[in-house]
Amino acid sequence: MAENSPIAFSDAPCVATVGFFDGVHVGHRFLIEELKEIARARNLRSMIITFAVHPRKVLNADFQPQLLNTLDEKNEQLEKTKVNEIIILDFTKEMAKLSAYEFLNIILKNHFNVKTLLVGHDHRFGHNRTDGFPEYKKYGEQLGMEVIQAQPYSTSEDEHISSSEIRLAIQQGEIVRANRLLGYPYAISGRVIDGFRVGRKIGFPTANMQVVDSDKLIPPLGVYAVRVYWNGNRYAGMMNIGTRPTLADDNHISLEVNIFDFDRDIYNQTIKVEFIQKIRDEQKFNGVNELIEQLNKDRETVKKIMVNGQ
DSSP states (O other): OOOSSSSSSOOOOEEEEOOOTTOOHHHHHHHHHHHHHHHHHHOOOEEEESSSHHHHHHOOOOOOOOOOSOHHHHHHHHHHHTTTTEEEEEEOOHHHHHOOIIIIIIIIIITTTTEEEEOTOOOOOOOOGGGOOOOHHHHHHHTTEEEEEEOOOOTTTOOOOOOHHHHHHHHHTTHHHHHHHHOOOOOOOEEEOOOOHHHTTTTTOOOEEEETTTOOOOOOOOOEEEEETTTTTTEEEEEEEOOOOOTTSOOEEEEEEEEOOOOOOTTEEEEEEEEEEEEEOOOOOOSHHHHHHHHHHHHHHHHHHHHTTT
16 A cells, blocks of 8 residues: 655565656566565565655746656556555655765665665666765665665667656657557546537537646647546547647647447546547548548547457
8 A cells, every 4th residue: 555644654674666656667667576576585575665746846846747647546556566565755845955875864764664775777866866876885885775776677679668758659649659668558537527519419429528637748639549437437439639620719728538339428527548549630621521521430440449459
């Protein structure tokens, strides 16, 4: 279970790793598996220490992190790794001033009784992130803490895997690649709000979404094959992210999902949408009939994608 506290305490000695873990992607999971193996070998508890808010946002209120996960989503993904303990720290400006040595001593040793620290192969922490692994290892020796550098993760495609790389893939509409690097489909959750109700009149009723977290990364404008989760059920559908150029001229970006074989009133309820593949860019049509013709084609495209096991 995750524990959220300004700074919690843990008595049992443990093997820990520290990071923001946005996306909890396949590279993170490789690191966490190594963490669990080390914990088993040393007969210690395994612990992930992460943060509730992106550290840069604490230091700069105007920073928009464009997150792959909300805090709840990240916690859900971390719990799937089955580590013994997840600690969610409230990162503060005072914590940001700690040197790497002070972080190791005050936070990791004194608060969480960390006996072994597993450091990501390119991860840095501490004030201004000036120190690297050689310094962490030296500080650990001074404090009686074993510090190990994690093995780098590589794939058969030899791709660079990082939260930044996945973010870039999503921003470019490369949903299939982003999902491969994440290890699961990218998703957004939101409340269904009242929309223009034009879709119903042309045979494509849509649920208009208001995303839960303003820091969450939204894929670029376009039409997507999606899965929709509501009330414990899963549906296929297609989502349009855009300004509805054929039907409106206000440049307001809306998120509208047409759920296949579905006819329920779900206003003010929460749905989750998983992105499977981008099928086309948003475009303006010469009237409603041309739009309807394209939407029919889009629906057939999405159904083929779903049948092919995406």
